Amino acid sequence: MARYVLIESRDPFESNDVRYFYELAASLARAENDVTLFLVQNGVLAARAGEQAPSFAELGQAGVRVLADDFSLRERGITATRLSDGVKASGVEAIVDRLGTGAHALWH
Amino acid sequence: MADSDTPATITFVLNDPPYENARSTTAFRLIDTAIRRGFNVNVFAYEGAVALPFARQAPHANAVHGRDVASEDHPNTKDWIAALLAEAAERQVKLDWVNCGLCVDERGVAEAIPGTRRGSPADLAKFSEASRSTLVIPTR
Numbered sequence: 001m002a003r004y005v006l007i008e009s010r011d012p013f014e015s016n017d018v019r020y021f022y023e024l025a026a027s028l029a030r031a032e033n034d035v036t037l038f039l040v041q042n043g044v045l046a047a048r049a050g051e052q053a054p055s056f057a058e059l060g061q062a063g064v065r066v067l068a069d070d071f072s073l074r075e076r077g078i079t080a081t082r083l084s085d086g087v088k089a090s091g092v093e094a095i096v097d098r099l100g101t102g103a104h105a106l107w108h
Numbered sequence: 109m110a111d112s113d114t115p116a117t118i119t120f121v122l123n124d125p126p127y128e129n130a131r132s133t134t135a136f137r138l139i140d141t142a143i144r145r146g147f148n149v150n151v152f153a154y155e156g157a158v159a160l161p162f163a164r165q166a167p168h169a170n171a172v173h174g175r176d177v178a179s180e181d182h183p184n185t186k187d188w189i190a191a192l193l194a195e196a197a198e199r200q201v202k203l204d205w206v207n208c209g210l211c212v213d214e215r216g217v218a219e220a221i222p223g224t225r226r227g228s229p230a231d232l233a234k235f236s237e238a239s240r241s242t243l244v245i246p247t248r
Contacts, residue, residue, distance in 0.1 A: 009130075009131065040134055069134075091141070093145065096118070096147070097145070099240065100118060100142070102241055105242070105244075107243060107244060107246065
């Protein structure tokens with residue numbers, strides 16, 4: 001099982017590519033890889049509960065761990081209590097620790 | 109990927125010029141966190157990112173808001189990099205910051221702060237081979 005950390009910095013409403021990145025995460029997880037999707041910068045806007053974004057709960061069912069950067073959330077006035085199901089707030093330590101254990105990293 | 113390096117090394121590849129995108133701030137946060145968690149860190153800066161440690165950066169006043177240089181306290185990326193180098197030295201881990209020489213020459217930013225060095229894409233290949241992971245942060 002390979003480890004992946006996919007870092008999404010864009011809002012799906014500003015870039016259609018974002019949904020493909022989510023799908024990549026799901027596909028990697030379905031192929032029995034350990035996958036973390038880390039939302040950062042405007043990427044965290046999709047994590048707000050009620051947003052018409054692709055379902056993070058579905059990504060979770062595929063086996064993707066979805067995290068949202070706590071710093072980016074604070075910058076945008078989004079509290080952890082307003083996050084969609086399946087998304088947890090996290091520091092960038094989650095990225096660094098995965099890089100430190102040899103995870104493959106992709107930034108979008 | 110290296111399996112026996114102690115402490116482990118992480119390489120970051122930066123592309124963005126200073127003062128233009130949140131990616132630079134995120135990159136600094138990642139580098140800072142890696143140092144604080146005891147990792148050796150390599151940085152390969154190319155294209156506009158070679159201006160991040162440019163030594164002639166200067167803080168400025170803000171006439172619109174009536175603030176002088178001191179009260180404006182404008183952050184310069186060269187100072188953040190100096191702080192990262194100091195943090196690494198204090199924690200006895202390595203921060204090896206390489207600026208792509210061709211990119212430096214194109215932009216006339218050869219005067220980089222002490223602790224950074226000039227290199228080439230060959231350094232990036234060496235960095236990647238010696239690292240547990242490499243994260244490329246592109247401009248697009």
